[in-house]
Amino acid sequence: MTSRLRALAAAAASVPITLFGLVLVTFLIGRVMPIDPVIAIVGDHAQPEIIAAVRAELGLDRSLPVQFVIYVNKLLHGDLGRSVMTSHTVVEDIRQFFPATLELATAAILIAVLLGVPIGVLAAVRQGSRIDHAIRVVCLAGHSVPIFLLALLALLVFYALLGWAPGTGRIDVAYDGLVPPVTGLLTIDALIAGDWDVLTDALAHLVLPAGVLAYFSMAYIARMTRAFMLDALAGEYIITARAKGLSAARVIWRHAFGNIAVRLITVLALVYAGLLEGAVVTETVFAWPGLGQYLTVSLLNADMNAVLGATLVVGVTYLAFNLLADFLYRLLDPRVT
Amino acid sequence: MLVHIQNLRIAFPSPHGISEAVRGVSMTIGTEKLGIVGESGSGKSLTARSILKLLPGNAHVTADRLSFDGIDVLTANEAAMRAIRGKRAGLILQDPKFSLNPVMTAGQQIAEAWRAHRTGSQREAMQAAEDLLAQVRITDPRRVAGAYPHELSGGMGQRVMIAMMLAPDPELLIADEPTSALDATVQAEILRLLEDLVSRRGMALILISHDLPLVAHFCDRVAVMYAGRVVEELPAADLSHARHGYTRGLLDCLPTLSTAKPRLKVMARNPSWLA
Amino acid sequence: MSAAAPPGLRDWLLTDAPASRRQAAWGRRYRLWRDFRRNPLAMAGFLVVVALIALSLAAPLLATHDPGQQELTNRLAASSAAHWLGTDELGRDVYSRLLYGGRITLGMVVAVVGLVAPLGLTVGCIAGYFGGAADRILMRVTDVFLAFPRLILALAFVAAIRPGVTSAIAAIALTAWPPYARLARAETLTIRNTDFIAAARLTGATPWRIILRHVAPLCTPSLVVRVTLDMSSIILTAASLGFLGMGAQPPSPEWGAMIATARRFILTQWWIPLIPGIAIFIASLAFNLLGDGLRDVLDPKQR
Numbered sequence: 016m017t018s019r020l021r022a023l024a025a026a027a028a029s030v031p032i033t034l035f036g037l038v039l040v041t042f043l044i045g046r047v048m049p050i051d052p053v054i055a056i057v058g059d060h061a062q063p064e065i066i067a068a069v070r071a072e073l074g075l076d077r078s079l080p081v082q083f084v085i086y087v088n089k090l091l092h093g094d095l096g097r098s099v100m101t102s103h104t105v106v107e108d109i110r111q112f113f114p115a116t117l118e119l120a121t122a123a124i125l126i127a128v129l130l131g132v133p134i135g136v137l138a139a140v141r142q143g144s145r146i147d148h149a150i151r152v153v154c155l156a157g158h159s160v161p162i163f164l165l166a167l168l169a170l171l172v173f174y175a176l177l178g179w180a181p182g183t184g185r186i187d188v189a190y191d192g193l194v195p196p197v198t199g200l201l202t203i204d205a206l207i208a209g210d211w212d213v214l215t216d217a218l219a220h221l222v223l224p225a226g227v228l229a230y231f232s233m234a235y236i237a238r239m240t241r242a243f244m245l246d247a248l249a250g251e252y253i254i255t256a257r258a259k260g261l262s263a264a265r266v267i268w269r270h271a272f273g274n275i276a277v278r279l280i281t282v283l284a285l286v287y288a289g290l291l292e293g294a295v296v297t298e299t300v301f302a303w304p305g306l307g308q309y310l311t312v313s314l315l316n317a318d319m320n321a322v323l324g325a326t327l328v329v330g331v332t333y334l335a336f337n338l339l340a341d342f343l344y345r346l347l348d349p350r351v352t
Numbered sequence: 353m354l355v356h357i358q359n360l361r362i363a364f365p366s367p368h369g370i371s372e373a374v375r376g377v378s379m380t381i382g383t384e385k386l387g388i389v390g391e392s393g394s395g396k397s398l399t400a401r402s403i404l405k406l407l408p409g410n411a412h413v414t415a416d417r418l419s420f421d422g423i424d425v426l427t428a429n430e431a432a433m434r435a436i437r438g439k440r441a442g443l444i445l446q447d448p449k450f451s452l453n454p455v456m457t458a459g460q461q462i463a464e465a466w467r468a469h470r471t472g473s474q475r476e477a478m479q480a481a482e483d484l485l486a487q488v489r490i491t492d493p494r495r496v497a498g499a500y501p502h503e504l505s506g507g508m509g510q511r512v513m514i515a516m517m518l519a520p521d522p523e524l525l526i527a528d529e530p531t532s533a534l535d536a537t538v539q540a541e542i543l544r545l546l547e548d549l550v551s552r553r554g555m556a557l558i559l560i561s562h563d564l565p566l567v568a569h570f571c572d573r574v575a576v577m578y579a580g581r582v583v584e585e586l587p588a589a590d591l592s593h594a595r596h597g598y599t600r601g602l603l604d605c606l607p608t609l610s611t612a613k614p615r616l617k618v619m620a621r622n623p624s625w626l627a
Numbered sequence: 628m629s630a631a632a633p634p635g636l637r638d639w640l641l642t643d644a645p646a647s648r649r650q651a652a653w654g655r656r657y658r659l660w661r662d663f664r665r666n667p668l669a670m671a672g673f674l675v676v677v678a679l680i681a682l683s684l685a686a687p688l689l690a691t692h693d694p695g696q697q698e699l700t701n702r703l704a705a706s707s708a709a710h711w712l713g714t715d716e717l718g719r720d721v722y723s724r725l726l727y728g729g730r731i732t733l734g735m736v737v738a739v740v741g742l743v744a745p746l747g748l749t750v751g752c753i754a755g756y757f758g759g760a761a762d763r764i765l766m767r768v769t770d771v772f773l774a775f776p777r778l779i780l781a782l783a784f785v786a787a788i789r790p791g792v793t794s795a796i797a798a799i800a801l802t803a804w805p806p807y808a809r810l811a812r813a814e815t816l817t818i819r820n821t822d823f824i825a826a827a828r829l830t831g832a833t834p835w836r837i838i839l840r841h842v843a844p845l846c847t848p849s850l851v852v853r854v855t856l857d858m859s860s861i862i863l864t865a866a867s868l869g870f871l872g873m874g875a876q877p878p879s880p881e882w883g884a885m886i887a888t889a890r891r892f893i894l895t896q897w898w899i900p901l902i903p904g905i906a907i908f909i910a911s912l913a914f915n916l917l918g919d920g921l922r923d924v925l926d927p928k929q930r
Contacts, residue, residue: 029767029770032767032770033767033770033771033774036767036768036770036771036774037771037774037775039771040771040772040775040780041783044783044784044787045787047784047787047788155912155915155916155919156908156912158859158860158911158915159859159863159908159911159912159915160907160908160911161863161866161867161870161883161904161907161908161911162863162867163866163867163870163883163886164886164900164901164904164907164908167886167890167893167900167904168901168904170893171893171894171897175893175894250450251445251447251450251451252450252451252452252453252454254401254406254443254445254451255443255445255451255452255453255513255516256453257406257437258404258406258437258438258442258443258517259437259438259442259464259465259468259516259517259520260434260435260436260437260438260439260468260469260520261434261438261464261468262434263430270453270456273453273455273456274453274454274455277455288776289776291776291779292776292777292778292779295778295779295782295867295871296778296867296870296871299871310779310782311782311871313786314782314785314786314871314872314873315872317786319786319787322782322783322786322787323783326775326779326780326782326783329775329776329779330774330775330776330779330780333774333775333776334774337774348455349454349455349500349502350454350455350500350502367665
C-alpha cells in the first residue's frame with residue numbers, strides 16, 4: 016500500500032506548479048485581447064459612467080496581479096463566468112457537453128486499442144515482410160491525413176454513398192431525451208434504462224465519428240507498439256525464452272509484450288488525452304454536441320469566457336491523464352523502486 | 353545423444369554484400385564436455401546456437417550435415433525444434449542482467465521452463481523451481497524464487513539461469529560464456545557447480561569461452577576457433593602440445609606466475625590462418 | 628541530385644585520412660547523403676518536399692489565373708483546358724489557388740520552425756548545461772505549455788488576438804517549442820559531463836562559448852530529425868486552424884480554409900474540397916517520410 020502512495024506522491028509532485036502555470040497562461044490569454052471587453056458588452060456609444068461601472072464590475076480597473084487573484088478566487092469557487100452565447104454559466108455548459116466528448120473518446124480508444132495493438136505486434140513479429148510494410152504505410156497515412164478531411168470523406172462514403180451510417184449528430188431527433196441521463200453517456204444510460212432502440216441508435220451514430228478518431232490513435236498506437244515490440248524482441252531474454260522450447264505465441268505475448276505492457280499503458284493514457292484534441296475537429300464535422308464543438312462555436316462567436324473555460328477544462332483533463340500515466344508507470348513496473 | 357556438424361556455413365547480408373561469419377565448421381559432440389575457445393567474432397556462439405536453430409532471422413545457414421541425435425536440424429520445422437529446445441538441449445547465456453526476463457520473478461521463469469515440457473500444476477512447478485534453486489546451491493530458495501532479476505547479483509542470476517535450463521532435464525547443455533560477466537571468485541564457483549550438475553546427470557556440455565585455461569581445466573576436449581573456422585581440435589590434456597600457430601600463440605600469451613618472463617608476449621597474427 | 632559525385636571529388640570525400648577539418652566534415656556529409664539515398668521512401672519524401680518548395684516559390688510563374696479572381700458565371704466547373712482543376716464556388720481557379728495556398732502553408736511552417744527551433748534549442752541547452760534552479764524553472768515552464776493539447780491552446784490564443792495567419796503562426800509556435808527544449812536538454816545532459824567539455828572549461832572557455840560552439844552543434848542532428856517530423860504535424864495543425872476559420876481568413880487560398888468554404892459541396896463537386904485535402908496529405912506525408920529517413924541516417928538509435 017505504501018508503495019502505491021509513494022508512487023502517487025512522486026507522480027503528483029510537479030502537478031500543483033503546472034496547474035498554476037496552466038491557470039496563469041489561460042488568464043493571460045484572456046487578457047491579451049485587443050478588443051476592450053467593456054466596449055464589446057456596452058457598445059461604442061455608451062455613457063462614460065456606464066463604461067466605468069461595467070469596468071469596475073468586471074474588475075478591469077484593478078491591476079493585473081489583482082485581477083489574477085480575483086480570477087483564481089473565482090475558479091476555486093467553481094465560477095468560470097457566463098457564456099454570452101448560451102447564457103448559461105460556463106460550468107453548466109461544460110457539464111452538459113463534456114460527457115459527449117468522453118463517450119466519443121472512450122469509444123475511439125477502445126477501437127484503436129483492439130485494432131492497433133495486435134497490428135503493431137504483427138508488424139514487429141513480421142518485421143521487413145510485406146505485411147509490415149503495408150502496416151507502416153497505413154500508420155504513416157494515419158499520421159499525415161488531416162482529421163477533418165477523413166471525417167468529411169467518411170461522411171461522404173458511408174453516409175451519402177453507401178447509406179450504412181446515419182447522419183450527423185449524436186442521436187435521432189425521435190429518440191432525443193427519452194432516456195434519463197444518469198452518466199451523460201448515452202450508450203451507458205440507454206443500457207441502464209434497458210432501452211434497446213435508443214441504444215442501437217446511439218451506437219449507430221457513434222460508429223462513424225469514433226471510427227474516424229480511432230483511425231488516428233490506431234495509427235499512433237500501432238506505431239508505438241511496433242517500436243516497443245521491436246525493442247523487446249531484440250532482448251537476450253527472448254533467446255532464453257525460445258531456448259526453453261516455449262511456443263511462439265507465448266514468447267511474443269508473455270515475454271516480449273509483457274515487457275512493454277507498462278510503457279504501452281502510459282502511452283495509451285496520453286493518447287486518450289490527445290483524443291480530446293482530435294475531438295474538436297471531428298465533433299465540428301459530425302455536429303457532435305461535445306466540448307469540442309462547444310469550443311469551436313464559442314470561438315466563432317468570440318465568447319471568451321466559454322473559450323477560456325473550455326480550454327482550462329481540457330488542459331486540466333490533459334494534466335490529469337499525464338498524471339495517471341506517470342502514476343501507472345511507477346506502480347506497475349517492478350524495476351522502478 | 354550425438355551432435356553432428358559438418359561443413360557448417362553461416363552468412364549474414366550486409367550493405368556491402370554477404371559476409372560469412374562461420375566458414376565450414378565441422379565437429380561431433382557426444383556425451384562429453386567440449387570446450388570451444390575463440391576470440392570475439394570467431395563464430396563460436398553462432399556455431400553453438402545453430403544446433404538449436406536460434407540464429408537471427410537474417411542468417412543464411414548451410415551445412416552438409418547438422419543433426420541432433422539423428423534429427424536433421426536444417427530441415428526441421430519450428431514444432432520439431434521446440435521438442436528439442438529446452439527438453440533435450442538447454443542454452444545458458446552470458447549476462448543474467450539481460451538474459452533473464454526483467455518483469456517475471458526468478459521462480460516464475462524456472463517454473464515456466466519446468467511446465468513447458470511436463471504436465472503439472474502451477475503450484476507443483478513453483479515447488480520444483482524452489483527445489484532446483486536449492487540444487488544450484490542458493491541458500492534461501494524461497495526468497496530468490498520471489499525476487500526479480502534486477503534484485504539478484506550476477507552469480508545468483510546465473511544460478512537461476514542454470515536452474516531454469518536444467519528444469520526439463522535435458523541431455524545437452526550449451527553454456528555460452530557463462531562466467532564472462534562475473535567476478536573471478538564467483539566464476540570458479542559457477543563452473544564447479546556446472547561441472548557437478550552435468551556429471552551427476554550424465555549430460556553433455558558445450559562450454560564456449562574466450563578463456564583458454566578455464567576451458568582446458570573443465571573440459572574433456574577443446575576446439576579452437578578463429579575467423580569462422582576450427583583451427584585445432586584436441587583433448588584438453590594435450591593442450592600444451594598444440595600445433596597450430598594460433599593456439600600456440602594463445603598459450604604463449606598467457607601470463608604465468610610459475611616461469612619468469614621478461615616481457616609479456618603479444619599475439620602475432622599470421623594471415624595464412626584466414627585462408 | 629541523384630548523380631554520383633565525379634570520381635576525383637568522390638575519392639576526396641571518402642578518403643580515410645582527411646587532411647583538413649573541412650574535408651572531414653564534407654566527407655561525413657557525403658556519407659550521410661549516400662546512406663540516405665539508399666532509402667527509397669525517404670528519397671521520395673525528399674523529392675516531394677523539394678518539389679513543393681519549388682512550386683511554391685514559382686507560384687506566380689506557374690499559376691494560370693489570379694487566385695482571387697472570381698468568375699461567377701463559371702462556378703463549380705469540372706476540370707477543363709482553361710481550368711486544369713476546375714473552379715470553386717466563386718468561380719476561382721482551383722489550380723492557381725492550390726499553388727498560392729502552398730506558399731501560405733509552407734511559409735507558415737517555415738516561420739514556426741524558424742521561431743521554435745532556436746528558442747527550444749537555447750532553452751534546452753541552458754537548462755541542461757547550467758542545471759539547478761535555471762533547469763527547474765525552465766522545465767516547469769515547458770511543462771505548463773506541454774499541458775495543453777496543441778490545437779486547443781492555439782485556438783484559444785488565436786481567438787484572443789484575432790484570427791489570421793500571423794496569429795496562427797504565433798499560436799502554433801507557442802505550443803510547438805517545448806518538445807525541442809526537452810530534447811535539447813536531454814542531449815545536453817549526456818554531453819555535459821564528457822571529457823572534452825571539461826577540457827574546454829579548463830582552457831578558460833566561458834559557459835556561453837561552450838554551449839554555442841560545443842554543446843549546441845551536437846544537439847542539432849536529433850533536433851533536425853524532430854523538426855522535420857514535426858513539420859508534418861504543424862502542417863496539419865495549421866490546416867485545422869484554417870478549417871475552423873481561425874487561421875488564414877477567406878478569400879486567402881490557404882488549403883484548410885479552402886476545404887472549409889467548400890465543405891458543403893463534398894457530395895456533388897467533391898473535387899473542390901478534396902483536392903486541397905490531398906495536397907495537405909501529400910505535404911504532410913512527404914515531411915514524415917523525409918523525417919523518418921533523416922532519423923535512420925542521423926540517429927539510428929532513435930528508431
